[in-house]
Each structure stands twice: as structure tokens, then as C-alpha cells.
Amino acid sequence: MTQPHDSDGAPSGEAPEPTIIDTTTGQAHGHDSCPQCGSTEITRKGVTLSLICQFCRYEWVGSRLEDTHGLGEGIGELEGRVYTSGAADITRDDTLVTLKCTGCGSEVVVDTAHSLESRCHWCRSILSINDKIPNGAVPDGVLPFTVTKDDAVARIAQFVEKRQFFALKKFKAEFKPDNVMGVYMPYMTVDGNVGARLHGQGEVLTRRYTVQTGKNSSTTYYDANVFDVVRDFDLHIDDLIVESSASRSHIDNRSNTNNIINSLLPFDVKEMVAFDSNYLGEFSAEKRDLNIDDVSSRAHVQFLTMARESIRDDIAGYDRGVRWTHEQLTVHGSRWASVFLPVWLYSYAEKMDDGQVMIHYIAVNGRSGACMGSVPVNKGRLWAVTLGVFAATAAIAWPLGIIAMATGA
Structure with a gap:
């Protein structure tokens, strides 16, 4: 069984003060501008990490999130909970944010539930949320798309083609892979400085023999030495990806298959850049709606799973296996960041016999091209x-x- 443990290394009855890493840009809201001429007409150059100003043609590359804020360092020294400003608890305030245009001074309202940028209706300057506002709308980092829409469409069409035989006839007639959409999904990455103690029994085979128990039957017996096995060790976990959307965290398989998206993991989050709304372009983004406390227990379960796997080679000598009877995990420290990860998504609504609607999703990892999905079955x-x-x-x-x-x- 798993023994209870204190969250993030907190002494019983008293939680340490969290450490907050400020990942804000320092710029005013509504001003993700060209560093050379100040224009807001900025686009991403193809599938590279380069941004290019449409006015003066200046090019630059966004900074890697880990390099900017040291998020890839010092995991073994983590104590208590450390989190970035983008991963702070969500406030339940209105999602409408008013920005003052730095071009003409007009005030423009941005609905952060649907978009992180808008355009000034007077001077046409692009306005964006580039500071981390305390409502969960803006992440610390973004991992830009490298798989193009044409490639995603081809992968989804190939996925469906392999399942044509069992697919619902109506689905095959209505399937239009061109309707695929690119969206940035909200996740958290977490580093963990953990200690694990596993106690159980391991067996080593000493003899195997067969005894005739009847005219046409026999029984095989095994003799083995049984040992108490204890492993007590520390483990440093780097960039575990954790779901931060409630709709996909608590799945209702009766109405949708949107947890398919989580089967696209992993993502190469080491290549993530510090958040800049210019990387979003025409893609939509889903707002984070879970706090660290909402997902920490799930992360700790994955920590324990990783701890078991990390000593698999060490217990290989017990050729009859090891049965763990007691497991204890202590999280000395953790470090959290809020991120956007790229997904190409196709959806299809199937009307069930009972009148309910089941939404089927086919998704493509916007970085690796891995494809997974659900097709309605005949x-x-x-x-x-x-x-x-x-x-x-x-x-x-x-x-x-x-x-x-x-x-x-």
C-alpha cells in the first residue's frame, strides 16, 4: 500500500511559504512589439522559432523558457513549492480585460476566455496580454507548432483510412479532414525532488520440476527463496507534463473522447519559448482552469510510478519478481510552470441510439506528428x-x- 506523505516537503501541520518566480515580460499590456522599430505587425517565420516584423523585416528568436528563468537547474536543491507567476492560482474574476493601446491611447477589451490578443479598432495596432495576469489566461511558456496543417490533415486521413472497415457509414460519408483546427492546450510542467521508500518481497527461483498427477495430466512446481526487499532512494524528476484542464482531467466517456489528447504525450518541452503572443498567430488557445492544488496529487502518483520504474534494473536479479507491500513517497520540493502545447484537432458528433451525442476526437501532436483518435464504430x-x-x-x-x-x- 502507499503510505501518506506530506505535500511538497511540508512539515506536519505547517506548510512552507511558496517561492514565486516572476516570468512577466515587464512590458505594458498590449505591446508585444518589434524590438527594432516598435511595430506590432509581427508574424512567425514558417515553422521556425524566428519572429519577423512585417514593417522593417527585422528577425529575432524568442528566448527559451528554461534558459530565461533557470527552470532546468537545481532540481536536487528544490525545497517546498516553487512556481512561476503564470502558474499562480486562478482568480474567478471576469475574463474581460481592458488594455490601453500604446499606439493611439484607445481602450480595447480582450476576452481572455477566447483570445489573448485583439486589434485596436482605431489605429489597427495588435494588442496582446503579455504580462501574466492572475486569472490563468496566460502561461509562462509556449511550444510552437512545427507540424503544418497539410501534414496534420494527411495524418488524420491516414488514421481514418486504416479504420474504414469498422467505421460508421455516416462518419465515412461526412468525414472532412480539412476541418482540422490547431489549438494550444493548457498544461503544467513540474520538476520534483522526491524521496521514495519501497518495501516488499522478492523471489529467486531455485528449482522447477513437474510431477505426474494422472494418466494425462501433470503439475509444475516452483521452489524459490523469498527475500525482504527494501529500496530507499532519492529521485530528480524533470518536466513531468500534467493536465490543467478540468474538462479533460475528469473524463465522461459517455459524451466525449477528448482524453485522446493526453495520449499524444510526450512533447519536447525543453524547446519551449517564454510566452509571446506572436507565436499564437491565428491559432486558438484554451484557458487553464485547474490550480496546482487540483493536480498535485495526480503528479505525486506519477512520481511514485516513475520511482518504481527507476529501480527496475536494480531488482532484475529477483527473477520471480518483487511484490511491493509498502510504498512511501516524500516530495521534498517541486517546481511548477504553466505552458501551452500545440495540438491539431478534428471532431465528429455521433448521435447515439439513446438520443445522446458522443463527440469523437482525432488529434495530432503539433510537434512530433503522433496521431491518435476515436472513430465511431459500425x-x-x-x-x-x-x-x-x-x-x-x-x-x-x-x-x-x-x-x-x-x-x-
């Missing part, structure tokens, strides 16, 4: 094939069984 064809296989197996197995019993073999 249940009649599935049952027909299943019964056919069962009948064919029975037609072969039953006569062989009858012959064996008749001959006493």
Missing part, C-alpha cells in the same frame, strides 16, 4: 465479424476436441 459489422471469428474457431476446435477424447490422447 456496431452491426463489428458484431458480425466477432461472431464469424467465434464460429470459425469453434468449427476447428470442437472436432479436434472430440477426436482427442475419443482416442484418449
Whole structure:
């Protein structure tokens, strides 16, 4: 069983003060501008990390989040909870934020539930949320798309083609892979400085032998030495990716298959750049709606799983395996950051026999191109094939069984 443990190394009854890393840009809201001429007409150059000013053609590359704030260093020295300003608790205030245009002074309202930028209706300057406002709308880092839409469309079409035989007829007729959309999904990355203690029993095989128990039957026995096994060790975990959207964290499989998105992990988060709204371009982004406290227990479960896996080679000598009876995890310190990860997404609504609607998703990792999804199944064809296989197996197995019993073999 898993023993209870204090969260993030907190002494019983008293939690240490968290450490906050400020990842804000220091710029005024509404001013993600060219560092050379000040223009806000900025686009990303292809699928590279370069940004280019449409006015003066100046090019520059955003800074890597880890390099800017040292998030890849000192995991072994972490104590208590450390988090970036973008991962701070979400406030429940209105998602409408008013920005003052630095071009003409007009005030423009941005609905952060749907977009992180807008355009001034007077001077056409692009306004963006580039400081970390305390409502969960803006992350610390973003991992830009490198898989193009054409590539994503091709991968989704190939995924569906391989499942055409069992796919619902209506789905095949209505399937339009061009409807795929690119979206930035909210996640958190967490580093962990943890200690683990595992206690159980391991077995080493000493003898294997077979005893005849009847005319046509026998039993195999195993002799083994049993040992108490204890492993007590520290583990440093770098960039575990944790879901920060409630709609995908608590899945209702009766109405959607959106947890497919989490099957696209991992992402190369080491290449993540510090947040700059210019990397979003025309892509939409989903707002984070879970706090660190909401996801920390899930992260700790994954920490423990990683601890077990880390000593697999060390216990390989117990060739009959090890059964852990007590597991204890202590999180000495953790470090959290809020990030946007790129996903290409296709959805299809299937009306079920009971009148409810099931939403099927097919998703493509916007970095690696990995594709996973759910296709509505033609249940009649599935049952027909299943019964056919069962009948064919029975037609072969039953006569062989009858012959064996008749001959006493």
C-alpha cells in the first residue's frame, strides 16, 4: 500500500511559504512589439522559432523558457513549492480585460476566455496580454507548432483510412479532414525532488520440476527463496507534463473522447519559448482552469510510478519478481510552470441510439506528428465479424476436441 506523505516537503501541520518566480515580460499590456522599430505587425517565420516584423523585416528568436528563468537547474536543491507567476492560482474574476493601446491611447477589451490578443479598432495596432495576469489566461511558456496543417490533415486521413472497415457509414460519408483546427492546450510542467521508500518481497527461483498427477495430466512446481526487499532512494524528476484542464482531467466517456489528447504525450518541452503572443498567430488557445492544488496529487502518483520504474534494473536479479507491500513517497520540493502545447484537432458528433451525442476526437501532436483518435464504430459489422471469428474457431476446435477424447490422447 502507499503510505501518506506530506505535500511538497511540508512539515506536519505547517506548510512552507511558496517561492514565486516572476516570468512577466515587464512590458505594458498590449505591446508585444518589434524590438527594432516598435511595430506590432509581427508574424512567425514558417515553422521556425524566428519572429519577423512585417514593417522593417527585422528577425529575432524568442528566448527559451528554461534558459530565461533557470527552470532546468537545481532540481536536487528544490525545497517546498516553487512556481512561476503564470502558474499562480486562478482568480474567478471576469475574463474581460481592458488594455490601453500604446499606439493611439484607445481602450480595447480582450476576452481572455477566447483570445489573448485583439486589434485596436482605431489605429489597427495588435494588442496582446503579455504580462501574466492572475486569472490563468496566460502561461509562462509556449511550444510552437512545427507540424503544418497539410501534414496534420494527411495524418488524420491516414488514421481514418486504416479504420474504414469498422467505421460508421455516416462518419465515412461526412468525414472532412480539412476541418482540422490547431489549438494550444493548457498544461503544467513540474520538476520534483522526491524521496521514495519501497518495501516488499522478492523471489529467486531455485528449482522447477513437474510431477505426474494422472494418466494425462501433470503439475509444475516452483521452489524459490523469498527475500525482504527494501529500496530507499532519492529521485530528480524533470518536466513531468500534467493536465490543467478540468474538462479533460475528469473524463465522461459517455459524451466525449477528448482524453485522446493526453495520449499524444510526450512533447519536447525543453524547446519551449517564454510566452509571446506572436507565436499564437491565428491559432486558438484554451484557458487553464485547474490550480496546482487540483493536480498535485495526480503528479505525486506519477512520481511514485516513475520511482518504481527507476529501480527496475536494480531488482532484475529477483527473477520471480518483487511484490511491493509498502510504498512511501516524500516530495521534498517541486517546481511548477504553466505552458501551452500545440495540438491539431478534428471532431465528429455521433448521435447515439439513446438520443445522446458522443463527440469523437482525432488529434495530432503539433510537434512530433503522433496521431491518435476515436472513430465511431459500425456496431452491426463489428458484431458480425466477432461472431464469424467465434464460429470459425469453434468449427476447428470442437472436432479436434472430440477426436482427442475419443482416442484418449
